[in-house]
Amino acid sequence: xTAVSQTPKYLxxxxxxxxxxxxxxxxxxDTMYWYxxxxxxxxxxxxxxxxxxxxxxxxxxxxxxxxxPDKAHLNLHINSLELGDSAVYFCASSGDxxxxxxxxxxxxxxxx
Amino acid sequence: SQKIEQNSExxxxxxxxxxxxTCNYTNYSPAYLxxxxxxxxxxxxxxxxxxxxxxxxxxxxLKVTFDTTLKQSLFHITASQPADSATYLCALxxxxxxxxxxGTGTSLTxxx
Numbered sequence: 001x002t003a004v005s006q007t008p009k010y011l012x013x014x015x016x017x018x019x020x021x022x023x024x025x026x027x028x029x030d031t032m033y034w035y036x037x038x039x040x041x042x043x044x045x046x047x048x049x050x051x052x053x054x055x056x057x058x059x060x061x062x063x064x065x066x067x068x069p070d071k072a073h074l075n076l077h078i079n080s081l082e083l084g085d086s087a088v089y090f091c092a093s094s095g096d097x098x099x100x101x102x103x104x105x106x107x108x109x110x111x112x
Numbered sequence: 113s114q115k116i117e118q119n120s121e122x123x124x125x126x127x128x129x130x131x132x133x134t135c136n137y138t139n140y141s142p143a144y145l146x147x148x149x150x151x152x153x154x155x156x157x158x159x160x161x162x163x164x165x166x167x168x169x170x171x172x173x174l175k176v177t178f179d180t181t182l183k184q185s186l187f188h189i190t191a192s193q194p195a196d197s198a199t200y201l202c203a204l205x206x207x208x209x210x211x212x213x214x215g216t217g218t219s220l221t222x223x224x
Binding site: 004033035040041042043044045048055056090092098099100101102103104105106 | 144146148150153154155156157158159161199201203211212213214216217
């Protein structure tokens with residue numbers, strides 16, 4: 001069983017489109033995150049949700065909107081996609097910070 | 113400004129030697145520091161966590177040290193093997209929240 005699963009794995013889309021990435025975890029963790037990894041492999045936190053409530057929004061454009069229907073799911077919706085949004089997006093979850101995050105396998109978004 | 117820097121982008125080492133990776137931070141007061149491994153096309157995988165009041169942690173061939181005076185963590189892989197080749201990321205969190213902030217990563221290649 002995959003602990004943190006993201007779909008789709010690859011997403012190619014045109015500028016201006018709206019797209020969503022889905023994430024689900026079956027670990028029973030309370031906190032979920034979205035990270036963006038750029039072409040230089042730098043991982044930057046975007047959002048943190050704890051029990052369906054937004055905890056952190058790290059200066060992310062409001063074109064990005066996370067949605068957490070329950071504590072096992074955290075989806076990312078992106079409006080009006082721009083070229084600079086091309087990156088790999090990782091979902092992660094954690095029980096508490098005495099333990100590490102569990103990451104999904106990533107979604108490679110390419111905006112053309 | 114806050115920064116988490118890892119010593120070099122790439123490190124090559126001969127099989128059997130000890131690999132030492134460095135993580136330096138500025139303008140953070142970390143409560144926890146973690147190390148992750150990331151393989152191409154995959155999400156980061158948690159390796160070790162060390163708390164601010166701990167000097168050293170070990171797990172099999174891995175050892176992490178944490179010096180809050182120097183604002184530095186060292187990550188050692190002893191008896192390195194080609195299978196240890198990957199990108200290694202450090203990440204820290206402060207007492208203020210559960211989210212972890214990642215360093216720039218070091219790509220390690222172990223040469224047979």
